[in-house]
Amino acid sequence: MTPQDQINDLTDRLNYYNHQYYQNSVSEVDDFTFDRLLQQLAELERQYPEFRRPDTPTQRVGGTISKEFPTVYHRFPMLSLGNTYSEAELTEFDNRVRKGLNGQPYEYVCELKFDGVALSMTYENGVLVQGATRGDGVRGDDITNNIRTIRTLPLRIGRGAGGQGHGTDSPNSVPPALFEVRGEGFLPLAEFERINKEREDIGEPLLANPRNAASGTFKQQDSAMVAKRRLDCYLYSFLSEPEVFQTHEESLIAMKQWGFNVSPSWRKCADIQAVMAYINEWETKRFDLPLGTDGIVIKVNRYDQQRELGYTAKSPRWAIAFKYKAMAASTTLNSVSYQVGRTGAVTPVAHLKPVLLAGTVVKRASLHNANEIQRLGVMINDTVFVEKGGEIIPKITGVDLSKRTEASQPINYPAECPACNTPLIRKEGEAHFYCPNEKGCPPQRQARFEHFIQRRAMNIESLGEGKIQLLIDRGLVQSPADLYDLTNANLLGLEKAYPEREGGPDETGKVRVVKFGQKTVDNILNAIEASKGQPFVNVLFALGIRYVGNTTAERLADYFGSMDELLNAPLDVLANVPDVGPRIAQSAFEWFRDPENREYVERLRAAGLQFASERKVVAQESDTLAGKTFLYTGTFANFTREELEERIAANGGKLLSGVSKKLNYLIIGENPGPSKVDKAQKLNVPMIGEDEFTAMLGG
Ligand SMILES: NC(=O)c1ccc[n+]([C@@H]2O[C@H](COP(=O)([O-])OP(=O)(O)OC[C@H]3O[C@@H](n4cnc5c(N)ncnc54)[C@H](O)[C@@H]3O)[C@@H](O)[C@H]2O)c1
Ligand SMILES: [Zn+2]
Incomplete structure (x- = not known):
């Protein structure tokens, strides 16, 4: 290959990886490989500048904006970071800084490099008004609604009088009227594991890693779905015009005081040796953190020195990322x-x-x-x-x-x-x-029970931790429906010793004794009895239909309202339920056609489980909205979501769960979901504002 071919080849490949990474949240190669190829390309471009392509990934931030969200322009560009995997290169970075600062003394601040998605949040008069992705660095996607689901991110911070109760003698005790904070949005490891466990439970393919999962989640159209995955965010940068701080350190301290989630792991380092010590210290310690990290970010502390060092087209010259090799x-x-x-x-x-x-x-x-x-x-x-x-x-x-x-x-x-x-x-x-032996295969049967008793299903968790296994082993239960026939006499005094499951037979010889005393039995029987009050949606989820997780169960329960409607629903009707695609529809349809499953359902009915959604009873006000269907999106000045739903029901209207041809009105609030709006436009569904809706009520 000629150097030109090589440059072309690398440019195409890296642009493709970038596209997969930023748009589709997929890593086709590991980061180390990506960074090595990028370095190779940069080196070739240095030798043969005449072959450098205008679309080279060496000169631009890797992401782009998407069509699914409104575009926002960043007040201050959101850049990438130069990166290195070696101490030698880090020393070169330090030399460049020293040279650039002409012998002035300087300090660094080291932070962990959190592995997630860069986010930018704008606050006006203390209120979070906008949240955006980095995009191409100049423009990003407006994902305010999704960012609002981050519980640790203040939607409003105290300004002025009294404020947050911090010292009033500091000039920074009050944040400026307009400012931007930046940070890394991430999925905590425990949350990632939880989601994957859930996905495994219902047969969905697993998410590859927390970073890609976070990135994919922030790009979801439905904020309610986003809220279910508990994203988090660490803030690491504060921007305002004019600047209110002299150093990065000051900004971290102030952000923390103002209620932002700043990781306490940062440290001021007097020189590059101190930086190296920090790097070595965190090399393994980082694995004890509740989130993924892939390195350290080293920043020159003083803002005036940062300005003096400046930027390349792609990254600041005053900062660098040191990445740990996996x-x-x-x-x-x-x-x-x-x-x-x-x-x-x-x-x-x-x-x-x-x-x-x-x-x-x-x-x-x-x-x-x-x-x-x-x-x-x-x-x-x-x-x-x-x-x-x-x-x-x-x-x-x-x-x-x-x-x-x-x-x-x-x-x-x-x-x-x-x-x-x-x-x-x-x-x-x-x-x-x-293994297609769904009913007879022991681990499948056991897992089916574990699925059935979990909190989000029938909530009989007092049967957890091996107790179910004992009931199965003793032949007391074959199907979860048998739980409802258990009596005190069946359970009292049961006892068995089990080898520790985690270690497996080839490892620890530890033994765990499961024993049913009267208190345990009471707990179990009470929980079984109480489970009869679990809502229909939980029952639906408990059935364990493949691909029917909590969210899908909610959609099905919303749409059909009762087991009987669902039992006999034709395939095409199932497939039309919002958020239920053909694959889920097929799976549910087949499940309900299986005679054994139907018998199982009937036994659960006989046991007294909830087979219909409890419709909230609202006093009827009028029938002004009779025969009309509604859906809303965004937030409203005069109604909470519940109030809006109540008004619709109380006046004879019907709430739909998604935009379809059957929808008569989409009520648009502040920050509406772009996908709903898009779909409504395509289907020519009239969109009305809050005031128009109030007018329809005759109010
Ligand atoms: N595997 C792949 O296919 C693939 C494709 C594209 C990019 N990548 C990876 O992504 C990198 C490029 O991504 P990038 O441009 O976002 O650079 P980067 O992720 O290496 O560094 C910049 C980012 O670091 C984040 N960050 C985390 N903690 C920070 C902190 N304390 N202070 C400041 N920033 C912090 C910010 O989001 C910032 O945007 C590549 O080097 C590669 O490792 C991988
Ligand atoms: Zn089997």
Whole structure:
């Protein structure tokens, strides 16, 4: 390849990766590879400037804006950061700073580099008025409604008199009337795990990593969906005109005082040695944090010095990111075991010779599915590389072929379910093999119970932690419906010792005793009785229909209102329910056609579970809105959402759950959801404001 071809090739590839990363929240290569290729391109462009393309990724911030959200222009450009993976380059950075500042003394502030999405928030008179993505650095997407779902982000901060109760003697005790704060929006690791557990539970593909999950979530159209994923944000920058601080340090302290979520992990460092110490200190400590981090950001502290050093087209010259290489270790793959989930999906788990990685002993790693095993070409007894990135469970990233010996044995992916010996099947277009023996396969049955008793379903959690297993083992329950036949006599005195599940039979010899005394039995029976009061939507979720998670259950319950309506719903009607696509519709349709499932449903009905949504009873005011359908979006000056819904119902109108041809009016509030507005425009649904709605009521 000629240098020009190389430049073209790298430019195209990197632009493609950027597109996937920023628009689709997908990493096609790891960050280290991406950064190395980018560096290669920069080097080639330096040697052959004549071949540099105008669309080169070396000169621009990688993201763009999208059509789905209104565009906003940033008051101050949102740039990227130069990055390095080596201490030598960090020293070069320090030399450039020293030179640039002509011998003035300077200090750094070090912060963790949080791995999420850059966000910019504008406050006017103490009120959050706008939240935006970085976009291409000049323009971003207005995602105010989504950003408002971040609970730690103040929607309003105290200004002036009394304020937040901090000292009034400081000149910065009151924030300016107009300012912008920037930070990193992220999905806490625990939340990421929770979402994935839920997705696994209903058979949805798992989210790849917390950063991409955060990025995808911030781009969702429906803020109610966004609110369900508890995003968070750490603030690390304050901007105003004129400036109110002299140093970055001051801004961090003041932001904290004003109620912003500033991570306490930052530190002022007198020189580059202190910076190195900070870097070394956090190299493993960062894994104890509740969120993913991928490095350290080093910033010159004084604002006047920052200005003096200035910017390149893409990043400030006064700051740099030091990125940690993913923590890797090599060890032996001892064996692979296969876990069967609730939906029958079989997941291979690698059992490793224990190895120390990022401060913890790693014995297990995720292998995802059969494709992954094939892609890695990994064999039993191979020496493998294990990495810990933004996820909690480490993963195998490669095989050290130089260490392969005759002892290496191919991994024979089982043809039959490891738990019940039913031949496994693979569904079209899916990476997992499944055990189709839904009803008889022990781990599937157990998981079905665990699904049924969870808080968001029937909330019988006093049966958790192995107690269910005991009931199943004793033959007391086969299906969750059997729970409703249990009596005191069945349960009292049950006892069994179990080997610790986590360690598995090949590891710890620990034993746990499950024992049912009178108090336990009372708790269980009371919780079973109380579960009969769980709302219909919980019952629907508890059924465990594939792909029907909480949100889908809500949509179905909203739309059909009762089990009977749903039981007999034709496929096309199901597919028309807002947010229920053909795949979910098909799954639900088939589920309700299965005679055994119908019998199960009937047993639950007989047990007295809630089979219809409780419609809130509102006193009828008039029938002015009779025969008309409504949907609203945004926030309103004179109504809360509940009040609006009540007014509609009380005056004979009907609330729909999504924009469709059946919708007569979309009521538009402040910050409406762009997708609803778009769809209403396409379908020619009339849009009315709050005042028009009030007028319709005759008020
Ligand atoms: N794997 C891929 O396919 C792929 C594709 C594109 C980009 N990337 C990765 O993304 C990087 C480029 O992204 P980028 O331009 O956002 O640069 P960056 O993520 O390396 O650095 C800039 C960003 O760091 C974030 N940040 C976190 N903590 C911060 C703090 N304390 N102070 C200031 N900023 C902080 C901000 O969001 C800021 O926008 C690449 O270097 C690569 O690692 C990967
Ligand atoms: Zn099975």
